[in-house]
Amino acid sequence: MTAGHDECDSRVVFNAVNGSCTFAIPNFSQAQCLAVGQFLASEVFAAGGYNWAIRFYPGGRNPADSDYSSVYVELMSEASDVRALFMLRLEDQSGNDNHLVFTHFDYSLVNGPYTIMYGNMWGYRRFLKRDHPDASHYIKDDCLTLQCTVGVVKARLEGPRRYRVAVPPSDMGRGLNALLDSGLGTDINFVVGDEIFKAHKMILAARSPVFRAQFFGPVGDRNIKQLVVEDVDPSIFKAMLEFIYTDEFPDVGEIAGxxxxxxxxxxxxxxxxAADRYGLNRLRLLCESKLGKQITIVTVATILALADQHQFPNLKAMCLKFATNPANLRAVTESEGFKHLEGSCPSVLSELLLAVSDQHSR
Known part of the structure; x- marks a missing residue:
């Protein structure tokens, strides 16, 4: 008796889905006055289903590289195991077409003496020496232009399969969101500013302990038909409702316009x-993760105050580390957010100053 076996003729095919961005930096002579660690960021652009941006450090990212400009491509989306190809091109504006082209072929690897990874960023810490004899070729009318192309590598399996049952991804969130949009079966109205939002008590109670107690707790009112919500912007309340129904982080760009x-x-x-107010812990953590990627000279003081107020220890530590970095400290203390800390959050300001003192004493 011989045992049979199935054969499969298949192959894995790789291809790159590309996206590109042209980043023009006007008033370049003024930009070069930025301190080490300060950067200019491009608009967010899409490639392969992910969002990306360019970070350009005219004075270098680190003190050791202050004779050079640094440039990085940053992954803005929440993702893991992203493999991508990169090309950065510094435009030769002298008319000789001697463009500077830098390429990198694997987001997960670091090659060469000038490439380096920082978390979700890839790039060159020593991109262009500021006193390079040909540096003027790349500047015209005091404007420097960078072109970036990102190709996200996608893999797919090709070939016949003897048995195959196609299982679509879960569409529960989409179905619940459609139910929310349709208003079918709603039993509670929220008056938020000048807008009214209809929802379902059972779904809200399943997702939020605050709503569960409000509608079905010992002192709750399951017959209530309308609630007035104060101190919440209608766009924020709508985004929170969509999260409750879909479990997906809202499109903050769409909300902000x-x-x-x-x-x-x-x-x-x-x-x-809003997440704190209604006990939405997963939304809280998603917000903390997002804010951790948005710490800059301009935002760090505001995010630090919020991290202290809402008890985000990891986010608070990240802010303190960024703010006390010698490359950032002066610019942070001159920012509007720091001035706000002085007036409204003296305890947070004291903690920041203590961290600076500890660093100097080491």
């Missing part, structure tokens, strides 16, 4: 307050 990092950070700050 802008792709700027400052506007996105402001939306996330308001979402944290």
């Amino acid at each position: 802008s792709t700027s990092r400052f506007a996105s950070t402001n939306v996330v700050l308001h979402l944290v307050a």
Whole structure:
């Protein structure tokens, strides 16, 4: 008796899904006055289903590289195991077409003396020496132009399969969100500012302990038909409802009406307050993760105050580390957010100053 076996003729095919961005830096002579560690960021652009941005450090990212400019490509989306190809091109604006081209072929590896990974960033810490004899070739009308192309590597299996049952991804969130949008079966109205949002008590109670107690707790009122919500912007309340129904982080760019990092950070700050108010712990942690990627000279003081107020120890530690970095400290203390700390959060300010003192004493 011989045992039979199935044969499979298949192969894995790789291809790259590309996206690109042109990043023009006007008033370049003024930009070179930025301190070490300060950067200019491009608008967010899409490639392969992920969001990316360019970070350009005119004075270098670290003190050891202060004779050079540094440039990085940053993965803005929450993701793991992303494999991508990168090309950075510094445009030769002298008309000789001697463009500087830098390439990298694997997001997960570091090659060469000038490439380096920092968390979710890849790039060159010594991109262009500021006194390079040909540096002027790349500047025209005091403007420097960078072009970036990102190709996200996708893999797919090709070939016949003897038995195959196609199982689609879960669409529960989409179905519940459609139910929310349709208003079918709703039994509670929320009056938020000038807007009214209809929802379902049972779904809200399943996702939020605050709503569960409000509608079905010992002192709750399951017959209530309308609630007035104060101190929450309607767009934030709507985003929170969508999270409750879909379990997906809202599109903060759509809520803010802008792709700027400052506007996105402001939306996330308001979402944290809403998440705390209604006991949405997963939304809290998603906000903390997002804010950890949005720490800059401009935002660090505001995020630090929020991390202290809402008890985000990891986020607070990240802010203190960034703010006390010698490359950032002066710019942070001159920012509007720092001035706000002086007036409204003296305990947080004291903690920041203590961290600076500890660092100097080492």
